[in-house]
Amino acid sequence: MGHVAAAVASGAAASTAAARRNAWSKRLQHWRKKHFTRRGDRRAFAPSSSGGSNGGSNGAKTAALVLQEQWRRVQPKAEPDEFRVTIRVFPLLLAQLLWSVLVVGVHLVTGWRWKNSSVVHPLLVGVLGLLLAFRTNQAYERHWSCGKALAELQKVLQSMLRYAAHLSRDDWDIYSCIVRHLIAFPIALKQHLKRCRDPEEYMKILEYPEIDDIVRTGRPHTLILSSLSMLIRPLRHRDDGEGKSLALWTQMDNCITQLQSISCNLDLVVQLPLPASYTIHTSRFIRLWIGTLPFVLLGFVTPVFVPVIVLCIAWALYSTEELAQIMEEPFGDELAGKPETIKLDVFCRRIIFALKQQVWVQETLDSRVNARNWVVTPEDLPKVRQVEKEEPFNLKTAWDVD
Secondary structure: OOHHHHHHHHHHHHEEEEEEEEHHHHHHHHHHHHHOOOOHHHHOOOOOOHHHHHHHHHHHHHHHHHHHHHHHHOOOOOOOOOOOOHHHOHHHHHHHHHHHHHHHHHHHOOOOOOOOHHOOOOOOHHHHHHHHHHHHHHHHHHHHHHHHHHHHHHHHHHHHHHHHHHHOOHHHHHHHHHHHHHHHHHHHHHHHOOOOOOHHHOOOOOOOHHHHHHHHHOOOOHHHHHHHHHHHHHHOOOOOOOOOOHHHHHHHHHHHHHHHHHHHHHHHHHHHHHHHHHHHHHHHHHHHHHHHHHHHHHHOOHHHHHHHHHHHHHHHHHHHHHHHHHHHOOOOOOOEEEOOOOOOOHHHOOOOOOHHHHHHHHHHHHHHHHHHOOOOOEEEEOOOOOOOOOOOOOOOOOOOOO
């Protein structure tokens, strides 16, 4: 009787473990259908199993081609001179050229020139150099600080997604909701910085009630941060005294704090431009210095070459000043006609692409553990909660690259 009871008990344990594995497999399949990639793309990622080593090699090559195509879509080719600085300063160059020709013409006709210009004009070179160098340095610092903030944004989002992966087995609903809000955060921040609203960008990620709340608020990224704080709050209250859930909550809450700090820094750059008086003073100083340059050159070079020299020097100074004006607004200014030096749409696609790849990696690792094809086994991880009712199939391709 003892052997029979032991056999029955072992059989029941095996059936329970098999039921858990089946529940986890169904949940992964539902996740792939609802939130990851289109079925064709998903098959492209999976190695082919119809042909031994050749099939696996072909599957790896196919996956590499798919990844290369996806990376090409999120990494567009950069143009050599996308700001067209010379074209933007062409009216000023033309005006300086005509002015220098006029000065040379008056000199050739009347023989008049400014005799003291060679003494006064060089005294302003040092002041102009310091003013223009400081101006350009401050503009580039604003551009570079925004670039570093976006890189920090991607790092924090991926870190929080990695922390959230601890919930993928024991609290699937919260985990999937956290993932959706993390992917929606770069879109919300981009739209806030560009002062635009496009609910269509959320259609593949968030649920319709969540999209409605975002459209109604004036700061969508703040709403998403508050939603993330609410989603991780159960971790703090379910702590059993050992501190595991509390430690996880602390790390994720720190990530939310960092996201809020990054969004505030980027918002500060948009709302607080450089003083307009400083920009106007620098522009006037450059025009005054270049405008008096032909009088100085008449005493040193042949009058015929004066317009050419003035044109070259004016191109160098005006182009530097124009680049400073463009870089001081990294996200562009449509009213002032300034292009964006940091393309938010491109950076947003890169961040979302990295997050989706990280979700795919986590799903792959969970599948490997569940299939017992790795060192880590299902018994080493928290038990999977039983799925009482499967959600209906949703055709929204939430995990597409575009």
